[in-house]
Amino acid sequence: MLAEILTTITAVGAAVMGGVFLAFSVMVMPALRRRPAADAIGVMQQINVAAVRPLFLAVLFGTAAASVALIVGQILDPAADAAQRLVGSALYLASVAVTIGFHVPRNNALARLDPNAAESDAAWTTFAAQWTAGNHVRALLGVAAAVTLLL
Template identity: 50%
Template sequence: MTAALGAALVGGVYLAFSLLIMPAFRAVPAAAAVAAMQRINVRALRPPFMVVFFGGAAASAAVIVLQLTSAVPAGPARIVGAVLALAAVAITVVRNVPLNNALVRVGPDSPNVSTAWHSFARSWTLANHARAVISAAGAILLMLSII
């Protein structure tokens, strides 16, 4: 249940970014979008989100270990759901975080802010869509495996 809840919560955050935040950023100047995204990335590193993000990942890893070592595993939906939840974390680590780190180096007043923002937003949003869908699928499978 903890793994399902973790995947659902972070998937909801990703979905909110895909459906609300990134489209809103397209309606403001690039410098404002860069400054806002940089601020969001700083705020995301606080304990409330980190507990949900890493706690859900740890719960998913525990589900995988328990399923692989159980004499009577719950079935493929549970392990596939946990693997999907961890895949979304992997996308975050290998794609979104490096893009966030690169955005830190873009000053809102730099002459290339518009080009840098549009390149960032395109790549970051595509990866975010993927992790939103994968998190949701993982949460659904984990929930279905419980009932």
């Protein structure tokens, strides 16, 4: 019973986070790319500040904690579908690793950027391309985790 509850919590959290990341990839970043670089940088800086909220962090890292608990539980007492639970949890943890290892450093660098500086146009173009590509990866990982856990 506990494994089913953890699986459901992890699947829902992974789906929510995958959806958030997908929305950024298909709506937010394309809209920002249509704005002048100074505007886009300023908005993205504000989005990054706004994202550090308890609810967002609770879903992001609470789902990671549920993933770890699910992995430990399946190792200690494997169920018939343990492989799916292990893979789904690992996929979600990979999305968190991409967030921490790839997106956070780029967001921190963007936070230090003066939107009106001469070099900001080129910096934004590079940031937006790299950040969005990485975001596609973490969106796919989150959705794949949810689907794997729900199957």
